[in-house]
Amino acid sequence: SVSVRRVSVCLSLCLPLWQGVVSRVLNAEAGLYEIDGQVGLCLAYQQVLNCGRGLRPGAEIELRHVHFLFRPSPHFPLTMLCACLRTTLRLGGFSAVGSEFTPFDPRGSPAVRFLLERELSVSDFLWACHCVCALRERLCPRFVKPGRLLGGAGG
8 A cells, every 4th residue: 555645844924915916827716826927826715706707817916914835735836825814805907818717616616615624724725726637637528527526526
């Protein structure tokens, strides 16, 4: 039997203010974005109005009381900002870049379900997001319908 152990050194610090521009959407369903091309942003712990429709590349954002994490996961940017229930997110400027938006129910996301049901840490949540994406890439739609993958997770 092979044992797999994830080792993660995560340093955390709370910042009073962070301003930046969304450069990439990593996983909208899980609330994961990239700011300024180098810092990850995790909004999974806070409900975002309209499923984050305004958070697309080019949008200017301001975060107050956000947690700065160093090395929360080897699968995401080296540094991450993580919103908590006290965090406020303000959209300072909308993006002129048009982007495709696929409506989704955040409660249907396997990673968000794991987060809420199992009370995951940020590192564990990011690892779960990585696993769900890897499973989707390898299994859907060739072996499993995407809806079946979502329905079977977290039970």
